[in-house]
Amino acid sequence: MQSFPMLINGELVQGNRSLNVINPATEEVFQQITCADESQFEQAIGAAKAAFPQWQTVDMQTRRDNLNKLADAIEAQTGVFAELLTQEQGKPLAESTAEVGFSCAFIRYFAQSELPIETYQDDETSKIELHRKPLGVVAGVVPWNFPLMIGCFKLAPAVLAGNTFILKPPATTPLCVLKLADICQQIFPKGVVNIITDNNDLGHILSAHPDVAKVAFTGSTPTGKKIMSAASGTLKRLTLELGGNDAGIVLPDVDPKKIAPAIFATAFMNCGQVCIALKRLYVHEDIYDALVLELSELANNASVGNGLEEGVTFGPIQNKAQFIKVQEYLADAKENGVIAAGGEVLDGPGFFMRPTIVRDVTDGCKVVDEEPFGPILPVIKYKTIDDAVERANNSVFGLGGSVWSNDLDKAYDVAKRLECGTSWINQHLNFGPTVPFGGAKESGIGVEFAQEGLLEYTQVHVINIAKQTF
């Protein structure tokens, strides 16, 4: 057992409560750690508030240097972070290593970003400037599917813009985020970055607190709604990156054999536990059987097991509650469709399920209309493109969507009609620090990444000067 202290006001501290972290591949408690109680949430908020007046005056270059040091320190321990991530989250080691690399890439992207003063008017009579000021204390609240990367892509723009920050990982995957505590302690002045964890029960303190100016949240839509409601009392700024039920539409002109691996990878990465995974696949009737067959073959060839073992391509589902939830979607799939591949939960220990392809299923049942957030892909037959687009858009979610075709013009026309934050063509799930990312409808509010994402951590401040003397 290691100690995973939190970081509050520049001090590495143990929490006043205890928390067991379970390895989802073994179901064993592999770390017993501590977590914060309400008084420690208050201390972290107080520390961030106290550090803000000084931090907002620190020059950009110093903030950049701090972020680059953070990326360098994480990168130097890539192997340690990756192994820990696989143990707590379950994903195969190669995916964990990629997540560590992505975390560093996001930090470095924001470390080179600018917040220039924009001049709107400058003539003989007046000068009008738009400045971007920090908001104050920002809280980053993170889910369990990519805890390290999501933590890093909130921390970096927040502190670069001059805010102070509180990072809160989820209770089932707190370790990689807590491992940032001693790194951040050595880099940032006290109180600028605080890292606290809970038992998934104290996040509401951050959303309601008058001294927190913004919550940058990634997680489920129901929790996003609770945060929005709690934040209304103080008109807090919010970025909400929420659930999705992304549709992919496959036109009849593609070769099922050639396209199946790309579709399979984007539906099943991280065991399907990705907000922007492809979660409903609409396939034209001409190639339906052939594509289902190809996808099923890929599912049958998947190697399911402990992510630390070589050759494993599918780890466990991250936690027991989610494992139970996914089995409910599996039962619904069996009732409303035909299992073409997978469909089995493996004998324990471990929350394992084989990747599952569901055929002869259509809209109007849970497994198609809702977000299973697990290794299960319903494949739906369509006749006309208008029908496919209508069904794809018939969702409360609107995170991403994709169109697959050899005719790029035709695909582009379809992509434009999708009601979502990102439409991909001949790919899905492709994201990175330089491309703005956000959801439509109940998939979220606001944008992350790129300059648009950075600006969401700032307050517009106009200085309007009349060039006259009295």
Ligand code: NAD
């Ligand atoms: P969740 O909403 O249960 O929890 C996310 C975080 O919110 C955790 O840290 C939790 O402790 C905290 N939390 C819980 N209740 C809170 C409250 N009342 N106030 C403040 N914080 C609170 O989500 P999850 O189960 O960890 O993640 C899975 C969900 O996240 C899926 O729906 C998935 O689609 C979504 N997700 C979305 C994105 C995106 O960018 N859109 C990315 C990853 C995951």
